[in-house]
């Protein structure tokens with residue numbers, strides 16, 4: 001049978017299928033059956049015999065295409081047809097398609113997301129019972145709410161559609177460079193709302209219970225305690241530095257409240273030598289890598305030991321030793337840079353990735369778009385880690401984007417994508433570990449969108465009560481806090497209790513306060529530092545300008561608080 | 569070699585010299601719209617000489633990242649007129665990388681090349697000379713060659729320089745003149761102007777294409793007006809060689825600056841102002 005004839009036979013079979021899906025929920029998986037009325041047509045025999053059909057009859061690239069119809073009573077019906085060629089995934093108003101894997105005898109289902117396809121982890125096992133073919137869903141379904149009923153309805157329309165389509169499948173395929181789809185004769189816009197949102201991967205419930213022990217990364221007690229201590233130390237440091245800004249001791253601060261899980265979960269999954277490009281609200285990543293409280297304080301105070309030589313506002317940390325590129329205020333600029341650095345890593349074959357953090361607000365910048373596109377086309381092993389905390393200063397996500405968040409953009413760029421519960425430290429850990437493997441083994445970028453909530457104000461210059469309710473903030477603080485979730489997890493294992501908590505809170509608070517007072521005692525760097533590091537060497541014109549400044553300050557020394565600075 | 573060939577030769581030498589060097593930009597893979605990268609992909613492979621997606625801000629950001637990770641990026645902006653989408657990456661990122669990190673990180677290995685200037689049919693958007701925008705940014709080096717020999721030597725210097733450099737290539741010169749250019753590696757010093765014609769009555773300063781215009785002026789002035797001009801090619805716009813010009817003006821007592829870019833706020837104004845100050849304060853003599 002040639003391909004075309006084979007296709008037609010499938011077509012004939014497919015349009016006369018009469019069957020339905022039935023759903024029942026068994027524990028956490030959905031079992032789906034396709035019941036086929038075998039007495040009607042030989043097609044049913046064919047289908048019911050699926051397991052016995054020689055491979056050639058159901059080639060690896062067979063596709064089960066479903067056509068969705070929502071009827072007047074809001075019940076969703078899906079017609080399933082089988083076509084030969086996987087390539088047909090165009091504008092047929094499809095919400096899902098299924099690929100048959102002949103080796104494992106499984107069907108994997110895909111969902112339509114925007115203008116790309118995104119795999120949702122539905123894996124179906126085909127079994128045969130009597131003359132019924134059973135499709136058992138093995139993985140947890142992405143959106144259990146959808147009941148799919150499988151009816152003959154609209155078979156005629158579908159038939160017409162397929163006849164048209166078949167003519168294109170045979171000899172006319174789009175030949176446009178860069179196109180990989182098929183022709184359609186149906187004028188149909190791809191409607192974004194038609195598709196389910198990308199699910200949020202999690203391991204733990206809000207109460208810190210691990211749903212499936214297979215997903216528990218099972219880190220040992222010591223490692224887990226370190227992660228917990230980092231999260232809480234960060235929290236304590238935030239409180240103290242926030243207060244110290246209120247008291248006028250530092251000029252500015254940004255807290256990390258509520259996002260501790262994204263920081264520590266991701267940092268723990270990285271290799272310490274992976275290069276990190278951050279935005280500014282990722283202090284926990286540095287803390288996990290071993291940035292000391294003194295280093296944090298020195299930077300925020302801008303004292304003589306600040307690595308940046310007091311040239312940047314507080315929270316613009318950086319460490320070459322800890323492979324954390326110094327933060328820069330212009331948003332999103334680090335994202336294409338991370339792609340470039342990853343390209344260099346790939347060429348150096350060092351088996352490292354570049355980790356790039358950014359907010360959902362920064363993701364609106366052109367830099368973010370360029371970065372995704374460059375990383376995908378140039379095969380860069382970079383992890384794009386978006387912290388979606390609901391706000392960009394006062395701007396809620398509803399004013400920031402209209403699509404399904406940042407994750408939905410990934411498939412459009414050809415980037416493997418995952419959305420994760422950012423308040424679930426283990427989910428973040430698993431996500432980043434997996435992304436890292438993928439990035440290195442396949443030399444390609446990954447996009448992770450970590451859903452979380454910015455519990456604090458944007459910065460010390462912001463009062464978020466002007467644009468969001470106290471109740472909203474309270475919900476996240478009390479019902480879904482990453483620190484609390486990890487604590488519950490640890491308590492279940494008897495790794496932590498009220499006693500240890502109390503001790504740790506006291507000692508960590510003391511450490512922070514001591515570091516702060518040490519940093520406050522130090523002088524500011526010499527004003528001569530204003531002219532160094534502009535270039536590798538100070539060029540003559542800057543030397544001249546420096547001499548002028550020096551002369552000026554000499555003449556007007558009373559006007560300047562020179563005692564607070566190191567000497568010229 | 570003509571100028572575009574001397575650029576290719578400089579890139580060739582850089583790729584040979586430094587295995588971490590990469591040459592990339594829009595349409596660079598097949599040789600570039602001005603043919604400056606012809607044959608390099610065949611010679612060094614598609615992972616070192618490659619097309620990027622069409623985004624100048626992406627090219628600049630990507631290039632900075634390569635440099636931060638220790639590689640040597642040589643990025644091409646297809647036209648200087650289209651460098652502005654990359655302005656933020658160049659001005660806020662490349663220029664300040666070293667400074668803002670207290671020298672923990674830098675992108676000094678970065679070089680950005682861009683064809684600039686008028687050719688006669690490029691109209692509004694294929695003719696600009698945007699050097700003054702970048703000259704206002706501490707941390708950058710800005711270089712413009714006048715011909716093939718200088719182009720190769722100065723581009724090589726930019727690539728080797730530990731600071732981010734922007735190299736503007738006057739595109740009308742790509743095919744206009746042929747000079748003797750060594751095939752091997754060499755570089756010419758940055759931030760050094762070159763006295764091309766010595767004279768006593770007036771100092772003429774230009775760069776890029778204007779040097780050729782001024783050469784004719786020197787001849788005309790001598791023949792028709794019996795005026796004896798000194799001609800200087802500035803070559804590096806930032807940091808520029810104030811000393812050479814100040815010394816010349818101290819001698820001639822007069823200064824004329826010619827540039828292709830708009831007059832208001834142009835780099836000529838910076839030179840005029842600085843030279844007046846340095847003559848008053850007798851900084852250089």
Ligand SMILES: Cc1ncc(C[n+]2csc(CCOP(=O)(O)OP(=O)(O)O)c2C)c(N)n1
Pocket residue numbers: 281329330331358359360361362363387389391392393454458
């Ligand atoms: C290019 C640029 N535009 C504007 C700003 C001012 N700004 C600083 S933070 C911020 C909001 C960023 O929000 P998001 O990316 O979601 O990060 P989050 O603060 O939520 O962590 C804005 C607008 C900036 N720093 N850079």
Ligand SMILES: [Mg+2]
Pocket residue numbers: 359360361387388389390391392393
């Ligand atoms: Mg945000």
